[in-house]
Amino acid sequence: MAIDKNIIQSLLNDIESDRAERTISVNNTDKFGQAICAFANDLPNHGKPGYLIIGADDKTGKVIGLNITDELLKNLSAIRTDGNVQPQPSMIVQKVELADGDVAVVEVQPSPFPPIRYKGQIWVRIGPRKGVANEQDEKILIEKRNSQALTYDALPCLRATLDDIDMQLFLNGYLPKAFPADVLKDDKRDIKHQMQSLGFFDTRFDCPTNAGIIMFGNNVERFLPGAYIQYVKFRGKGKGGEVEREYKFSGNLMKVLYQLDTFVDTTITNRRPVPVSVLREETIVDYPHWATRELLMNSICHRTYDSNGPIQFYQYDDRIEILNHGGLYGKANADNFPNVNDYRNTIIAEALRVLGFVNRFSRGVQRVENDLLENGNGQPEFDLSLGTAFKVIERKAHMDETEKETEKETEKETEKETENPSSKFSLSEPQRKVFHLLCMNSDITYAELMRQTNLSRSYLSRIISALKEHGYVVRKGSDRAGNWEIRKSLTD
Known part of the structure; x- marks a missing residue:
């Protein structure tokens, strides 16, 4: 939806408006983030969007005629997903053409769940200027959130008290990661109000929220019986096989998240060497x-915690299956997944970001797909047909029989070249195809090469190694940010 240029012109004319901030700066990210945060908090309770206008003088409202580039618009849009503004506000970014010149405009909708923070601080509009919220401002915003909070994790856990919380985990493990040290130093509030500001305590009922129990509870299952992860390793390819190993990951997420991370790294990943060439x-x-951990984090973030069923983390000889209770939520449905996402547990989602277990939102599934393809696992398989549950299947990395036979032939050719290094090297058909793709696109990734050639990661690595060894290509830079430099042609 296009931003109404008449509204922008009106706001430029009214230089005292608390719904607009004007600036001629194009690279002051902190200033932009603070303004977006303040508009999303909507302390005056206008119920209308606020506007950050770039390319107009703050004092006069006069348009100065900036060159509004695509790069500027992309940088402004990235503020929403860079992890510094939390929870994410609803906003759109556009170039608006006015009679006196162009401006870049960020339209920010008031959040139904304030307070919104930028780098741990709450910013609000105070008349025509912005500032950090005081205690009374924050109380108003929290009351606004509580009046509209609908997510299960934000509801009060009425049977619980502050004694049911592991306070040391909150104070020493979570708070220092949620706020900068100088903010904590100046925070004189008691523990209940500190927890309330993050969604972990409800002062109206003098009890922790469900999120508080899930994150820091001494005995989580006493209040939420299904809040654990059940790992089982079956021998074979079905549940009828013998159980080789099982484990219950139970307790608060401050402990379980780190246990899962270590378990995936040491037990599930299973690193092993494969020959790339003879030597x-x-x-x-x-x-x-990372991909397996991300799928587990998604199940923890998006499950329904009022269910008695645990997250099922099942491993078979050829795959892993992760199932959580609670299907797609909110705006997400079978037609738009995974391009559209919504959060069933907004407080837990934010906590996972604070702890570093999720990064930028809305990119997780795409990166999982890339990592699995690069490793030879193939695409993750999402089962959206279960209604009240969500299942994802991650296939074990493997090669099909055709690839195995081709690799055997490649090994034989490599052995011959090693025995007789003076013999002329000629590219096989798979090598020619890969080389052609590298010539066409010097920035092509392993994931894209695998898509276009239908080859496994290990076989593709052998082909690339052969091309390097015989001087056809050189890799410049890192695996993720580098590119391919062509040194020979097929006629050389």
Whole structure:
């Protein structure tokens, strides 16, 4: 939806408005983030959007005629997802053409769940200026959130008291990661109001919220019986196989998240060497650590905690299946997943971000797909047909029989070249195809090469190694940010 240029012109004319901030700066990210945060908090309770206008003088409202580039608009849009403004506000970014010149405009909708923070601080509009919220401002915003909070994790856990919280985990493990040290130093509030400001305590009922119990509870299952992860390893390819190993990850998430991270890295990943050439090996894994962990974090973040059923983390000979109770939520549905996301547990989602277990929102599934493809696992399979549950399948990295036979032939060719290094090297058909793709796109990634050639990661690595060894290509820069430099042609 286009931003109404008449509204923008009116706000430029009214230089005392608390719904607009004007600036001629194009790279002051902190200033932009603070303004977006203040508009989202809507302390005056206008119920109308606020506008950050870039390219107009703050004192006069006069448009100065900036060149509004696509890069500027992309940088402004990235403020929403860079993790510094939390929870994420609803906003749109556009170039608006006015009679006196162009401006870049960020339209920010008032959040139904304030307070919104930028780098741990709450910013609000105070007349025509912005500032950090005081205690009374924050109380008003918290009351506004409580009056509209609908998510289960934000509801009060009425049977619980402050004694049911592991206070040391909150004070020493979570708070220092949620707020800068100088903010904590100046915070004189008691523990209940500190927890309330983060959604972990409800002062109206003098009890922790469900999120408080889930994150820091001494005995989580006493209040939420299904709040644990059940891991089972079956022998074979079905649940009828013998159980080789099982484990129950139970307790508060401040402890369980780190246990899961270590477990995936040491037990599930299964690093092993494979030959790349006669003289070289490459370490590959059955299941990439980051991708598997991300799928588990998604199940923790999006499950329904009022269910008595745990998250099922089942491992078979050929795959991993992760199932959580609670299907797609809110705006997400089978037609738009995974491009559209919504949060069933907004407070827990924010807590996972604070602790570093999720990064930028709305990118997790895409990165999981890339990591699995690069490792040879293939695409993750999402089962959206279960209604009240959500299941994802992660296949074990493997090669099909055709690839295995081709690799055997490649090994034989490599052995011959090693025995007779003076013999002329000629590219096989798979090598020619890969080389052609590298020539066409010097920035092409392993994931894209795998998509276009339908080859496994390990086989593709062998082909790339052969091209490097015979001087056809050189890799410049890192695996993620570098590019391919072509040194030979097919006729050389």
